[in-house]
Amino acid sequence: MAGEETQALHISEPRDRSKKHGPCGCDTYHCYKYILLAYAILFLIVGIICLVAGIWGSIIKQNYHSVNDFLSSPATLAIIIGVVVIITAILGIVGVIKEHVTLVKIFLGIIIIVLIIQVIVGILAFVYREEIANSExxxxxxxxxxxxxxxxxxxxxxxxxxxxxxxxxxxxxxxxxxxxxxxxxxxxxxxxxxxxxxxxxxxxxxxxxxxxxxxxxxxxxxxxxxxxxxxxxxxxxxxxxxxxxxxxxxxxxxxxxxxxxxxxxxRNWVETHLDIVGAIVLGFALPQVLGILITWLYKVKLEDRQFLYKYRPELFT
Structure with missing residues (x-):
């Protein structure tokens, strides 16, 4: 009897959890889903901004094509970053909407890598700003x-x-x-x-x-x-x-x-702007950490939900 009661409580748990509402007025799973979707859309917007800025910089640098080795790198980098961020954001959006675990995992992996690179760049911008400003x-x-x-x-x-x-x-x-x-x-x-x-x-x-x-x-x-x-x-x-x-x-x-x-x-201009860039890059780290946390929590909920749907479909009827 005790075993049957425990099993009954375990089976009914997902159904009970689905009725619990979070601060946003929805169950925990859907709260994570909506927050992650908003985060992915914001990620997409950032990517579009980077891409547009890079393209704009590439157009402007045509006026400097004889000295563009130094001037074109930021524009090219912005375009590359923009494309990568846009693709990543699309994977995240599709993964959330379609409830596709693999795409969500890919999205999670990429934003973790981006965060690591971002932190490294921010630190290097502070540490090596004088060396960069003094290059030949x-x-x-x-x-x-x-x-x-x-x-x-x-x-x-x-x-x-x-x-x-x-x-x-x-x-x-x-x-x-x-x-x-x-x-x-x-x-x-x-x-x-x-x-x-x-x-x-x-x-x-x-x-x-x-x-x-x-x-x-x-x-x-x-x-x-x-x-x-x-x-x-x-x-x-x-x-x-x-x-x-x-x-x-x-x-x-x-x-x-x-x-x-x-x-x-x-040199002064480079040092000043590298300080600003480094601060901005590191400043974006906190929301990215929160984004990684939300993505991971959603992934766990999604895996749990799909597992139960496969082996306990009666819980979703």
Whole structure:
């Protein structure tokens, strides 16, 4: 009799549990299901945002194609992340709606991997931000741009843009930009944009522009700096500046152009933004942990439900 009573209580347990309501007014299983579905949809939205941002970045970087080795990586990474997140979210949504255990398990596994990678990236962004900011890639590119400045409009624009955000890590990019500025349109455009954004001129200082054939003080050079070095940009504001003002201490020069180089500015910019990126990445860890917990709880409930449906179908009638 005791065994029969225990068995009866065990058999009726799922039915009794299905009548229990959680805080959302539904039974535990369906509460987990709805919460997980909302989480997967949010995951999908995040993926779409990453994909759109990556595509937008890829389109924008076309203006910097001569120096895009440094600039294109974030856009490409955003696209890859966006695609992976979207696919993962779709697996989760389908798995929840169809109550497909395998898809839910795949979704759980992927978001765990994403969390691990995310935490690693966040930690590395904090630990290695100075090393990243001091890499040689950007500087070489900028020296190339300076040489081509005024020879190709793109390079000129690129240099102006590059010089506003550059440090030792960017020094290679800057050398590349200095060389190609005015010779390569994409580099010119990128340099101009950088110098305007970072409020800087040259790599170490404005004198770096003497290395550019068109702007140097030797030969047929105009002894100038790009207009993007000017504090108030007007046409030809940088023309003959280095000829008119020979010393960086000259008040007239300092009131006309930015005399400091982009290397330090870029390093500071990278360090600041890597701190922000690291904080954001780690900040997203908590909701992801909660998402993993909800997914695991739903998986357990779903497996239990399917097991009972297979071996105790009478409980669901």
């Amino acid at each position: 890639l950007t500087t070489n590119q900028l020296h190339f741009a300076i040489e081509k400045y005024e020879k190709r409009d793109e390079v000129t624009k690129a240099v102006d843009s590059l010089q506003q955000k550059v440090g030792k890590s960017a020094k290679n990019q800057l050398k590349f930009a200095l060389d190609k500025y005015a010779y390569d349109d994409s580099v010119t455009y990128a340099v101009n944009q950088i110098q305007v954004k970072l409020k800087c001129c040259g790599i170490d200082n404005y004198g770096d522009w003497d290395k550019n054939e068109a702007l140097g003080c030797k030969g047929n050079g105009t002894c100038s700096v790009p207009d993007s070095c000017c504090k108030e940009i007007v046409e030809d504001c940088g023309k003959n500046v280095r000829q008119n003002y020979r010393s960086s201490a000259d008040a007239g020069l300092r009131s006309t152009i930015y005399v400091n180089g982009c290397k330090t500015q870029f």
